[in-house]
Amino acid sequence: MELSGAEITVRCLADEGVEHLFGYPGGAVLHIYDELFKQDRVQHILVRHEQAAVHAADGYARASQKPGVVLVTSGPGVTNAITGIATAYMDSVPMVIVTGQVPTHAIGQDAFQEVDTVGITRPCVKHNFLVKDVRDLATTIKKAFFIATTGRPGPVVVDIPKDITTARCEYEYPKSVSLRSYNPVLKGHSGQIRKALQLLLEAKRPMIYTGGGIVLGEAAAELAQLVRALGYPCTNTLMGLGGYPATDPQFLGMLGMHGTYEANMAMQHCDVLLAVGARFDDRVIGNPKHFATEERRIVHVDVDPSSISKRVKVDVPIVGDVREVLAEMNRQLAALPAKPDPGAIKAWWTQIELWKARDCLKYDREAKVIKPQAVVSKLYELTRDADTYVSSDVGQHQMWAAQFYKFDKPRRWLNSGGLGTMGVGLPYAMGALLAHPDCTSVCVTGEASIQMCIQELSTCKQYRLPVKIVNLNNRYMGMVRQWQEFFHGNRYAESYMDALPDFVKLAESYGHVGMRIENPGDVEGALREALALKDRLVFMDFITDQTENVFPMVPGGKGLSEMILV
Amino acid sequence: MRHIISLLLENEAGALSRVAGLFSARGYNIESLTVAPTEDATMSRMTVVTSGSDDVIEQITKQLNKLVDVVKVVDLSEGEHIERELMLVKVRASGKDREEMKRMADIFRGRVIDVTDKSYTIELTGTGQKLDAFLEALEEGVVLETVRTGASGIGRGERILRI
Numbered sequence: 039m040e041l042s043g044a045e046i047t048v049r050c051l052a053d054e055g056v057e058h059l060f061g062y063p064g065g066a067v068l069h070i071y072d073e074l075f076k077q078d079r080v081q082h083i084l085v086r087h088e089q090a091a092v093h094a095a096d097g098y099a100r101a102s103q104k105p106g107v108v109l110v111t112s113g114p115g116v117t118n119a120i121t122g123i124a125t126a127y128m129d130s131v132p133m134v135i136v137t138g139q140v141p142t143h144a145i146g147q148d149a150f151q152e153v154d155t156v157g158i159t160r161p162c163v164k165h166n167f168l169v170k171d172v173r174d175l176a177t178t179i180k181k182a183f184f185i186a187t188t189g190r191p192g193p194v195v196v197d198i199p200k201d202i203t204t205a206r207c208e209y210e211y212p213k214s215v216s217l218r219s220y221n222p223v224l225k226g227h228s229g230q231i232r233k234a235l236q237l238l239l240e241a242k243r244p245m246i247y248t249g250g251g252i253v254l255g256e257a258a259a260e261l262a263q264l265v266r267a268l269g270y271p272c273t274n275t276l277m278g279l280g281g282y283p284a285t286d287p288q289f290l291g292m293l294g295m296h297g298t299y300e301a302n303m304a305m306q307h308c309d310v311l312l313a314v315g316a317r318f319d320d321r322v323i324g325n326p327k328h329f330a331t332e333e334r335r336i337v338h339v340d341v342d343p344s345s346i347s348k349r350v351k352v353d354v355p356i357v358g359d360v361r362e363v364l365a366e367m368n369r370q371l372a373a374l375p376a377k378p379d380p381g382a383i384k385a386w387w388t389q390i391e392l393w394k395a396r397d398c399l400k401y402d403r404e405a406k407v408i409k410p411q412a413v414v415s416k417l418y419e420l421t422r423d424a425d426t427y428v429s430s431d432v433g434q435h436q437m438w439a440a441q442f443y444k445f446d447k448p449r450r451w452l453n454s455g456g457l458g459t460m461g462v463g464l465p466y467a468m469g470a471l472l473a474h475p476d477c478t479s480v481c482v483t484g485e486a487s488i489q490m491c492i493q494e495l496s497t498c499k500q501y502r503l504p505v506k507i508v509n510l511n512n513r514y515m516g517m518v519r520q521w522q523e524f525f526h527g528n529r530y531a532e533s534y535m536d537a538l539p540d541f542v543k544l545a546e547s548y549g550h551v552g553m554r555i556e557n558p559g560d561v562e563g564a565l566r567e568a569l570a571l572k573d574r575l576v577f578m579d580f581i582t583d584q585t586e587n588v589f590p591m592v593p594g595g596k597g598l599s600e601m602i603l604v
Numbered sequence: 605m606r607h608i609i610s611l612l613l614e615n616e617a618g619a620l621s622r623v624a625g626l627f628s629a630r631g632y633n634i635e636s637l638t639v640a641p642t643e644d645a646t647m648s649r650m651t652v653v654t655s656g657s658d659d660v661i662e663q664i665t666k667q668l669n670k671l672v673d674v675v676k677v678v679d680l681s682e683g684e685h686i687e688r689e690l691m692l693v694k695v696r697a698s699g700k701d702r703e704e705m706k707r708m709a710d711i712f713r714g715r716v717i718d719v720t721d722k723s724y725t726i727e728l729t730g731t732g733q734k735l736d737a738f739l740e741a742l743e744e745g746v747v748l749e750t751v752r753t754g755a756s757g758i759g760r761g762e763r764i765l766r767i
Contacts, residue, residue, distance in 0.1 A: 156618055161629050165672040168617070185672060218767060219614055219675040344666035347659070 043172045044069035044203040047136065050179040052079035053211040056107045058098060058472050059083065060091040064111025065151060066138025069203040071109075083472065083501060086493035088115050090465040092122020093491065096131050097462070097469025100452045101427055103256065105132040105186050106469065112138040112200075113151030116158065121459060123193050124162035128456025129277060130254055132191035134182045135163075141201040142170060155197040164192030172205035180212045189222025190342040191254055222341060226358030231366050234337040234354045235374065237310050242382040243389075244270045245308035247293065249322075250277030250455065251315015251340060251360045253448040258282070260364035261314065267371055268378060270312075271390055273301040275322050277455040278315065280445035290390065291399075294322040295592045296437040299398035299601060300390055302592065306332055306599040307389075314339045315360045318349045319456075320594075326350050328597025339363045398590050398603055399441055407583045408558050410435060410510040413565075414442040414482060417508060420565050426450065426478040429466035431487030432458045434516035437588045439482040461490030467505040468498060478506065478569065485511040485579075486535055495548040498575050506568050507577045509541060512584045520587045524602070545577035556581045606635070607661050608687055608757045610765055611650040611668060612675040615641055619673040623650065626671065632656065632664050636689075636732075636754025647675065647767075651687075651756045653732075675767055684760035690727070691735045692717075694749040695742065697724040705746070712738045723748060731755075 047070050060083045063071045074082050085091040088110045095106030110119050116137050126133050140149040156168045165185050167178045182194040252261050258281050265272045272282045273293040291298035293305050323329045326349045338352040346355045401411045429452040430436040445451045452466040467481040518533040542552030551574050555564045568576035589604035613619045627634050635653040642649045668677045697705040709726045718725035
């Protein structure tokens with residue numbers, strides 16, 4: 039039977055197993071929405087701004103193993119979605135974004151709500167398609183899912199002109215597709231793996247540094263096995279938190295610009311470094327020139343060859359799926375007679391313990407004002423045993439959440455690491471709840487970030503999404519203020535958040551629960567009360583210390599060991 | 605160092621802009637870029653001349669390989685190869701210079717492909733250096749217009765780029 043392009047689009051999504059579609063209707067996608075209306079296999083989540091549609095789908099993908107799927111209209115629908123797409127691209131999140139387009143005959147005519155979607159998204163997608171013939175539609179959508187979810191994942195855009203949604207053809211959803219130009223390497227080279235193990239076993243001061251690839255590649259179990267078998271220290275990037283259990287004694291905390299003293303020092307002073315699913319970016323290793331001053335051998339495992347030797351030259355590159363490579367490393371290691379040098383490793387741990395003793399995350403626990411770190415620590419205490427997903431926005435609160443919430447499992451920490459997009463927190467928390475309806479979903483945010491997608495309080499009301507918002511309200515764009523204090527002579531240009539709304543009333547006006555917490559003694563009670571309100575969104579407005587800064591800090595352009603400490 | 609990189613890519617709308625966009629977005633140099641369909645109509649062949657340190661060239665080939673439309677990438681500079689570029693040059697050719705211009709074209713194995721009473725249009729192929737040498741050999745002011753294709757390259761001997 040012949041189906042219309044709109045029917046085919048919806049059927050493809052359903053046949054692909056898509057349960058939630060995040061979107062916002064408009065002229066170019068009306069036929070697709072009409073078909074969505076007639077079925078119940080795919081649930082549509084109506085957001086209040088297209089940017090949030092992409093963020094929510096992105097959060098959904100991060101929290102689950104499934105791709106996030108979005109439907110927006112042409113023109114402004116697409117341009118609003120761009121920030122979300124770029125955010126997902128930077129963090130390698132698998133997504134398929136279906137965009138409406140003006141009819142094929144109108145393309146290039148500056149038609150109403152026309153933008154060159156393929157052109158405007160090209161630099162921030164893994165791939166994109168413009169469908170020009172309805173007979174290509176089903177295969178194109180299948181290809182989009184295939185590309186988005188394999189190799190190094192990423193967002194893929196499928197642009198569908200309106201006339202294609204009314205054109206008809208036979209429908210068959212392909213079971214699989216293959217592209218001659220796209221064959222990600224999955225299996226690591228076994229000779230390289232042997233070389234890597236040899237280096238690791240000879241190491242006197244080894245270090246294991248892992249990133250978001252462990253989370254995306256579902257490789258946490260294999261990583262834990264390897265790290266424990268070797269007995270070496272392990273650190274995670276901001277994107278990699280939860281990839282290795284934070285409460286494990288071999289974990290040194292996060293590394294990087296706001297990483298722990300011990301993680302950064304061990305990173306800088308190790309003699310053999312194993313990097314897995316990480317990309318040595320500027321917020322993680324600081325200046326690569328300073329990083330390279332120390333003599334060391336580097337093994338780098340990544341599914342994306344272009345991530346290897348991009349910023350730091352490595353000695354043993356291994357291209358492959360991180361889970362497969364780590365599993366092979368575990369197999370080979372078990373079969374090897376050689377063991378790590380116990381004396382050297384013991385001495386190395388002694389050194390690390392000395393660095394740990396520096397207690398780099400200390401803060402004033404007796405303060406008369408609410409310390410943001412204390413709120414996150416308390417939140418961790420109260421939610422650690424529940425099935426909890428924590429999202430954050432971008433800024434100081436994000437770093438405190440990363441430092442003080444101990445993630446033991448992957449996919450529990452949702453934040454914009456690469457692009458650093460303020461406004462992701464609330465939609466990410468929504469996505470986590472849709473992926474795991476029974477979970478506790480907490481959004482740790484600040485009064486500046488939360489206002490960038492505040493309209494989604496309405497979506498939360500409509501779909502009864504009981505997000506717990508922990509607003510660390512210091513009346514400043516805190517990270518901007520911190521940089522201005524450190525590097526711009528205390529000139530706080532435009533970083534004061536004036537004319538803030540009454541967040542309690544704001545939450546209430548959307549039909550949610552609002553709380554304001556001003557005394558350190560009330561923090562625990564408020565959190566307990568909010569968490570007990572299982573089916574309600576609670577907006578907790580914590581009035582926190584205005585002058586608190588995030589430590590340690592590696593200033594931009596410096597080496598990892600040049601930290602500013604508290 | 606100068607490198608000449610050959611690519612096979614899907615003959616799809618937008619494939620060229622993906623490659624060009626990659627170079628501009630990542631700040632890589634493009635000295636020249638040529639592209640045309642191959643004997644297999646579903647595929648285009650592109651030659652990019654670029655320059656950069658070994659690290660940069662390594663990144664360029666990796667990033668090109670990452671583009672979904674790119675089927676194959678070869679850095680021709682890594683082995684024996686041949687490269688050619690076509691130039692059309694319109695020169696002043698009147699009076700006593702007319703004979704000299706013809707002779708010059710002959711020396712460089714160029715062909716006069718269009719003639720007016722005041723000008724010649726000369727077709728010349730060769731490496732970029734040879735075309736440069738021809739232009740330098742001409743007297744100042746005689747060149748009216750030039751158009752160059754940029755280099756096309758192919759491996760020597762048994763070295764073949766195909767899928």
